[in-house]
Amino acid sequence: MENTATPLVRFERVGMRYGIGPEVLRDISFALPEGSFHFLTGSSGAGKSSLLRLLYLSARPSRGLITLFGRDLATARRQDLPMLRRRIGVVFQDYRLLDHLSARENVALPLRLTGGVEEEEIRRNVAELLDWVGLGDRKDARPPTLSGGEKQRVAIARAVIAGPRLLLADEPTGNLDEDMALKLMRLFAELNRHGTTVLVATHDRALIRRFDYPVLRLHDGALDGPFSAAEYGRAPSP
Amino acid sequence: MTRGNNNPNRAPLALGRDRATALLPVIMAIMSFLAVLAAGGFFAILTMTEGWSSTLTGKATVEIPYQEGMDMDRASAEVLKVLLDTPGIVTALPVGEDEIRTILSPWIGDLAQDELPLPRLIDFTIAEGQVDLAALEARLRESNAAIRITGAQAALQSLEDLARLTRTIAALAALSLIGIAALTALFATRALLAGHRRTIEILHLIGATDRYIAAAFQNVFFTRALAGALPGAALGAIILWLTAYFFERMDAALLPAPWPGFAGWLAVALMPALIALITSLTARFAVLAALRRDEE
Numbered sequence: 063m064e065n066t067a068t069p070l071v072r073f074e075r076v077g078m079r080y081g082i083g084p085e086v087l088r089d090i091s092f093a094l095p096e097g098s099f100h101f102l103t104g105s106s107g108a109g110k111s112s113l114l115r116l117l118y119l120s121a122r123p124s125r126g127l128i129t130l131f132g133r134d135l136a137t138a139r140r141q142d143l144p145m146l147r148r149r150i151g152v153v154f155q156d157y158r159l160l161d162h163l164s165a166r167e168n169v170a171l172p173l174r175l176t177g178g179v180e181e182e183e184i185r186r187n188v189a190e191l192l193d194w195v196g197l198g199d200r201k202d203a204r205p206p207t208l209s210g211g212e213k214q215r216v217a218i219a220r221a222v223i224a225g226p227r228l229l230l231a232d233e234p235t236g237n238l239d240e241d242m243a244l245k246l247m248r249l250f251a252e253l254n255r256h257g258t259t260v261l262v263a264t265h266d267r268a269l270i271r272r273f274d275y276p277v278l279r280l281h282d283g284a285l286d287g288p289f290s291a292a293e294y295g296r297a298p299s300p
Numbered sequence: 301m302t303r304g305n306n307n308p309n310r311a312p313l314a315l316g317r318d319r320a321t322a323l324l325p326v327i328m329a330i331m332s333f334l335a336v337l338a339a340g341g342f343f344a345i346l347t348m349t350e351g352w353s354s355t356l357t358g359k360a361t362v363e364i365p366y367q368e369g370m371d372m373d374r375a376s377a378e379v380l381k382v383l384l385d386t387p388g389i390v391t392a393l394p395v396g397e398d399e400i401r402t403i404l405s406p407w408i409g410d411l412a413q414d415e416l417p418l419p420r421l422i423d424f425t426i427a428e429g430q431v432d433l434a435a436l437e438a439r440l441r442e443s444n445a446a447i448r449i450t451g452a453q454a455a456l457q458s459l460e461d462l463a464r465l466t467r468t469i470a471a472l473a474a475l476s477l478i479g480i481a482a483l484t485a486l487f488a489t490r491a492l493l494a495g496h497r498r499t500i501e502i503l504h505l506i507g508a509t510d511r512y513i514a515a516a517f518q519n520v521f522f523t524r525a526l527a528g529a530l531p532g533a534a535l536g537a538i539i540l541w542l543t544a545y546f547f548e549r550m551d552a553a554l555l556p557a558p559w560p561g562f563a564g565w566l567a568v569a570l571m572p573a574l575i576a577l578i579t580s581l582t583a584r585f586a587v588l589a590a591l592r593r594d595e596e
């Protein structure tokens with residue numbers, strides 16, 4: 063067990079760039095304590111998705127220090143990445159579903175990759191979760207035949223099915239109607255109550271006001287906060 | 301392996317029905333057909349030469365042609381000494397004059413035999429495979445360039461040299477074919493990797509290991525290569541059998557029939573598995589190397 067005082071995620075003066083381009087993240091420092099729930103906001107192009115990429119280990123920082131699950135990521139070798147990633151659930155902004163698999167098989171993927179879960183149990187959990195996100199009658203549909211909101215819900219189901227320790231969601235409600243958005247946010251809140259650390263990137267101010275979680279704000283590659291939802295509401299919008 | 305991988309409709313990496321591997325069975329069928337012929341040929345030649353050595357005794361003859369003004373007795377004695385000094389030669393015996401006359405009589409008749417200059421012949425026997433007749437002949441010719449070694453054993457040795465060369469070529473051909481199978485797998489793997497880049501990236505992000513990805517490739521290459529190599533090898537085996545069968549039926553055949561023998565048929569039977577194994581291992585390591593390279 064890690065020391066509870068050690069945050070689950072820590073960034074210290076992190077910078078990031080794509081190739082030889084300009085830094086899209088500059089001097090970012092923050093920490094996510096284990097079991098916390100944060101919003102990550104900022105205008106389009108501010109670097110929200112880029113920051114999440116660092117966290118789900120799809121990009122490396124150009125400078126600074128990232129600690130994840132108490133481990134310095136600079137020391138992580140390629141063969142360590144799968145085990146780290148299996149503890150992270152990600153809702154990608156562009157869903158990233160496998161088009162040749164049904165919704166059911168897409169959601170089952172994390173359980174199958176980890177192994178050790180009975181087929182019967184996988185089937186039951188996946189069906190239950192798909193019913194819950196309102197896709198009970200679309201279980202065998204392939205992603206290309208699903209609407210944007212339906213794909214988003216499949217992506218969310220896949221991110222949470224294996225009970226991740228860290229949940230990263232990039233605009234998870236962008237394509238959902240208000241009722242469904244609220245329902246899924248409550249799912250995240252429920253997971254959070256059971257110990258999952260959650261970071262949700264969104265620019266939906268209504269959603270932020272409704273759920274009273276601390277807010278991190280990216281502006282031009284730099285990070286402010288955390289603000290309380292009330293503070294954030296008063297802050298001048300960039 | 302996870303159970304989802306066994307069902308093609310549920311395999312996270314659906315590599316089976318892909319243009320990059322569609323031709324693989326056909327190519328592997330051809331490779332396996334040719335490799336079976338080469339390997340079968342290798343063992344058939346081996347059994348044929350084994351047949352010769354065991355049926356023929358190690359007898360040969362040194363012939364010293366008659367030369368005007370030469371001391372034939374001395375020449376004969378010199379050759380005899382060389383033969384007896386050569387390790388591996390068991391016996392060496394000059395052929396008597398009467399015997400030479402008997403041998404020659406069908407050609408020259410009984411007329412004027414006394415005036416006819418006779419060659420000298422020295423028979424010798426060797427322990428099997430222990431004397432290089434070509435080298436021995438070269439040594440004897442140092443003193444007299446007209447000397448030559450004749451006899452079944454000498455003919456057999458040059459045939460054996462030829463057989464050894466043919467066998468080497470057959471073995472090289474079989475190995476090259478297996479090498480080409482591996483190269484084919486390498487290029488097909490690269491095409492397949494490129495076509496499934498997005499899926500592989502997603503699987504990685506969800507926590508798939510490189511070995512999981514590589515195993516999916518390895519499986520599909522094994523089954524596809526085997527699907528082609530089995531019928532290819534079967535056809536090759538039929539052709540080997542027919543060749544030996546009809547060779548044996550020919551009355552005029554001077555040589556034993558080219559049956560591949562037990563080792564040969566075993567090599568033929570193992571060829572599809574060998575090709576499938578090499579193909580799939582090539583795919584596996586090509587994938588692992590490419591994934592590691594991609595990271596940089």
Ligand SMILES: Nc1ncnc2c1ncn2[C@@H]1O[C@H](COP(=O)(O)OP(=O)(O)OP(=O)(O)O)[C@@H](O)[C@H]1O
Nearest residue numbers: 080083086104105106107108109110111112113155
């Ligand atoms: N793959 C990439 N290569 C080069 N530049 C990129 C790449 N992805 C993003 N960028 C750049 O990085 C900056 C931050 O992009 P990012 O996607 O992180 O923003 P974002 O906050 O998620 O925006 P949005 O709200 O529109 O999703 C942008 O200027 C973008 O052009």
Ligand SMILES: [Mg+2]
Nearest residue numbers: 110111155232
């Ligand atoms: Mg984004």
